[in-house]
Amino acid sequence: MKKVLNRNLFLIVLGIMFVSCNKEFNPQITEGDHLSTQSKSKIENNSNEKMLDGNSEVTISCSGNCESGVNCSLEGKVNMESGIQTVACACSNCVMTVESTINGKTTTSRLINSTFEVNYLKFFHEFMKKEYVNLEYVIKEVKIIKNDEKIIETYLFEVNGKTESIMYVSEISGEVKQIDCTGTCDCREQYNLNTGVASCSCADCMMSVTTVAKK
Numbered sequence: 001m002k003k004v005l006n007r008n009l010f011l012i013v014l015g016i017m018f019v020s021c022n023k024e025f026n027p028q029i030t031e032g033d034h035l036s037t038q039s040k041s042k043i044e045n046n047s048n049e050k051m052l053d054g055n056s057e058v059t060i061s062c063s064g065n066c067e068s069g070v071n072c073s074l075e076g077k078v079n080m081e082s083g084i085q086t087v088a089c090a091c092s093n094c095v096m097t098v099e100s101t102i103n104g105k106t107t108t109s110r111l112i113n114s115t116f117e118v119n120y121l122k123f124f125h126e127f128m129k130k131e132y133v134n135l136e137y138v139i140k141e142v143k144i145i146k147n148d149e150k151i152i153e154t155y156l157f158e159v160n161g162k163t164e165s166i167m168y169v170s171e172i173s174g175e176v177k178q179i180d181c182t183g184t185c186d187c188r189e190q191y192n193l194n195t196g197v198a199s200c201s202c203a204d205c206m207m208s209v210t211t212v213a214k215k
Contacts, residue, residue, distance in 0.1 A: 066091035174215030
């Protein structure tokens with residue numbers, strides 16, 4: 001009787017191990033992924049889903065704690081040879097959060113040691129050098145909205161203890177316009193894709209529109 005019980009116990013344990021080994025694994029953090037505004041491979045499930053194709057929206061940010069007083073934020077890099085512009089988190093302890101919405105469906109990915117390809121980082125750097133000379137700043141968030149005709153890219157940044165933003169809109173003609181809202185209220189740039197109209201978030205805002213790239 002004892003041998004039968006031991007045999008049954010062995011079979012139960014073996015069955016539990018079999019179920020555990022066949023359970024689907026969906027990691028929440030992926031290392032070494034490279035994302036693009038054109039396509040994004042979800043390494044956790046080996047899909048080749050396109051992130052920004054048609055009517056799409058994506059928001060990129062970082063969270064975590066870096067050492068030596070480094071701010072856990074986004075850092076931008078422009079490759080002068082290829083022209084590719086990317087953002088990445090400031091350190092390996094920073095986790096990149098990518099929230100994407102495609103045709104009304106929203107998904108969130110958390111990634112480490114990753115980069116995300118953007119469109120107008122070069123113009124953003126030029127704006128910061130001109131408007132905030134010799135001042136340190138951090139990029140808190142990049143938001144990209146895209147349809148078949150336009151790309152709207154907004155940079156949320158912190159400088160002098162204040163959170164500011166700047167928006168870039170690509171026109172059908174090939175022009176890229178820089179939209180900046182400033183004022184005493186919490187000014188933010190807004191853009192309605194349906195009407196093609198830019199606006200500021202509150203009444204006490206002044207909008208400036210600058211063409212930064214022509215066809």
